[in-house]
Amino acid sequence: MTGSSTLARARRAALATLAVATSLGTLLPGGVASAAPSPADLVVGLATDPTEVGPAGDIVRLDVSVRNAGGAEAADTTVKITLPDNATMGYGELATGWTCDADALKCKYGDLAANVAAPTLYLYVTLPAGEHDQKATITATAGTQSHESSTANNTGTTAVRYVVQPDLNFEFRPELTEISYLGGMGARAFIQAVSTNVGTVAAPDVTFRFTPPAGARMDPAEAELYGWKCDASSPTWVCTGPGGVEVGQSEYLNLSVYFPAGTVGDTLTMAGSVSTTATERSLTNNGGETAFRYVVPRPADIVVAWVSVVPNYQVKANEQFDVYVEMDNIGGSPAENVKVRVPLAPTVQMASLDPEFPGWTCAVVDETADRAVECAREGAYDISQPYNRLRLRMTAGPGTPDGPLTFTATASTTSTEETTENNTAQGSTVYVAEGIMTGHAWIDTDRDGQRDADEPGAYGKIGRIEFVLEGTRPSWDVPTASLNENGIYSTRLKPGRYVANVYLQDGVPYSFTTPDVGDDATDSDIVGSTGGYYNRGWSAVVEVKDAEQTFVDIGLVPTV
Missing domain, CATH: 2.60.40.10 (Immunoglobulins)
Known part of the structure; x- marks a missing residue:
């Protein structure tokens, strides 16, 4: 009996060992057993764009990510959306594999393999009106018919904040950032200051402030054209606008800033900011800077833009007519000793030597075969000036040839020019001899x-x-x-x-x-x-x- 009992106990122990081995895995070649796979494990991520809305509510995009982090397939994977009261859900074209029921707030993907993420699910949620600082919480919960190792990570949560505040964003937009080291008009910069309301309600009483470099000055007339009032009498220039800025809209202020002469290669920095009388969502975006660098400018370039004769259809003996000469310096540097010369036919006389433009004087020169009227500019002809339009009053006497009567205006300067091909222009009328x-x-x-x-x-x-x-x-x-x-x-x-x-x-x-x-x-x-x-x-x-x-x-x- 004793031997039989011992043998029975040994057999039972062997069977128990075999059962344990079988429950842990299949025996591998060589006698090593493999571990059983872990269950499915769904992980949900949730985000919205934007993360803030205004008091009227808005449509936000809901980005739902679902990943199976487990070792086994997750069968019949679904996502259930929970929305705040009075919010609704919609969707556009869904990613491959997804189907949704907007009324039921539920989407289905099907079977999700182990260690695989489903394509991101993009939904659209319409949020109702709310109050400042109120939060609209949205959740997405994934489920499966398969056993999961944990359900603690099956739900993602996000919140959209209601913001009832303006938010002014400031930006400098200079037309150019290189200025002439000579100063003057070549060192004038056209700068646009832009304030965009990226908040959720209108921003009232918008004000710009600028801190220019030492020696800079501003022409307030440019800003006043559009309703701005600028005070440049102190080191900080202050410009008050014609009103506020609506949500999503921008307010623009155009500045003409004249910088002093400087050294080639040096830079100047101008700072600016914008403010409103209302409390803003953020002040981190209310200011900015822009920099300008001194360079050697292009040479002068005097152009005779056009010559016109009035009347241009006919003149008769001893009738007065006008020859208009319009010029500009389109180069990068001032032009010194600028003159314009208009040859005169023997029968043409000057009725007046007043060109009716400030800074110019005229005289008849070379009372010979090269007779002409010559007008000289007092001082340098800087760039970016209004067109200089000279009016030359003349008469044509008897004996003037019948037909076209043409006048040629040629400009000159003692400064180096970029080109002289545009220094001459012509205009004509018709002389009627009778x-x-x-x-x-x-x-x-x-x-x-x-x-x-x-x-x-x-x-x-x-x-x-x-x-x-x-x-x-x-x-x-x-x-x-x-x-x-x-x-x-x-x-x-x-x-x-x-x-x-x-x-x-x-x-x-x-x-x-x-x-x-x-x-x-x-x-x-x-x-x-x-x-x-x-x-x-x-x-x-x-x-x-x-x-x-x-x-x-x-x-x-x-x-x-």
Whole structure:
């Protein structure tokens, strides 16, 4: 009995050992057992964008991450969302593998393998209105049909804070950061200060403050154009705006700052800030700085932008017209001893030497073949000036060639220029050369060849008066004239030598009186005629000159 009991106990011990080994794992080759896999373990992460909303609430994006950190598959993985009262959930295009029920606030992924993260789930939550500093808490809880090693990490929590405060962000936007070491206009910088309200309510009574480098000055006129009032009388410039800044909007202040002369390579720093009378969410973004570096500027560049003549369609002898010359220095440095020269034709005279622009004086120079009007600028011509527009008043005298009358303006400077190709420009008008042909037609009742004061005009007796250039034949388009009721005619003609042809009305009982008798001012100038029913008379060749009058008088006598 004793031996049998001992054998039985040994068998039971062996079976127990085998059972333990089997429960721990399968025997490996060589007799080593493998460990059993750990269960599934879902881990949830949760975040929102943005993390703050205004008093009216807003839509925030909810980023849900689900990871299986365990060693076994998590079957039928789901996520349950918990929202604050009156909040709602929505979604757009879901990541692969996810499906959602917005009403049930639940999303399903399916089976999630061990040590694998599901694609991030993006949901959209609409939050209701709230009060300042109130928090809207959102949770996401993952679940699975599989056994988990722990559920302590199955829930993620995030909170969105309600903020009812403005938040002004400050930014400098300089047009350029390199300035001329010479100072002046080349060291002027256009700087835009920008304040953007990134808060959740409007920011009232916005004020900018600037701390410029020593010696800098500001032109407040630039800011005043847009309703800003700037005080630059103290080391800190203060500019108050026309109002507040709405949420998401920006307020802009444009500054023209003139820096002093300096040393090439040195830098200047300007600080700025913005404030409001309301309490802000943050003051860390209310200020900023911008820096400027002194450089050697580009040379001067005087440009004659344009020349215009007014009127530009025509001028006549002794009529005043204006030649406008507009210039600018578009280079990087001041130009010394700037002049502009406009050659004058022999018949053109200056009606005034006042160019009507401050800082300029004009004079007529070289009273020879190179005669011109020359205007000189007093002092250096700095850059970034308003256009210098000179008005040169002139007249063109008789003898000016008929046709285009062109004026050429050429600028010069003793300074080095970037280019001289833009130093010249032209403008034109049209000179109309013309004289006047005029005369009296009268009835010489006493047949003495002289026009007496009591003798009547010949109105109604003459059908046509035409003027034919010497050496040409009459044509349909020759210049003509007609009598007025007093027997006087007048017409404008191009300078030249003409014959006046006078056609009597058909069959009138008149002929031409004896020509060239007595005083030339009151005699008849018709030296020949055809006679007969279609009687035509003609004058000697007469010369019409620019801006002068030529007289051809016509005397008629009764034929019966």
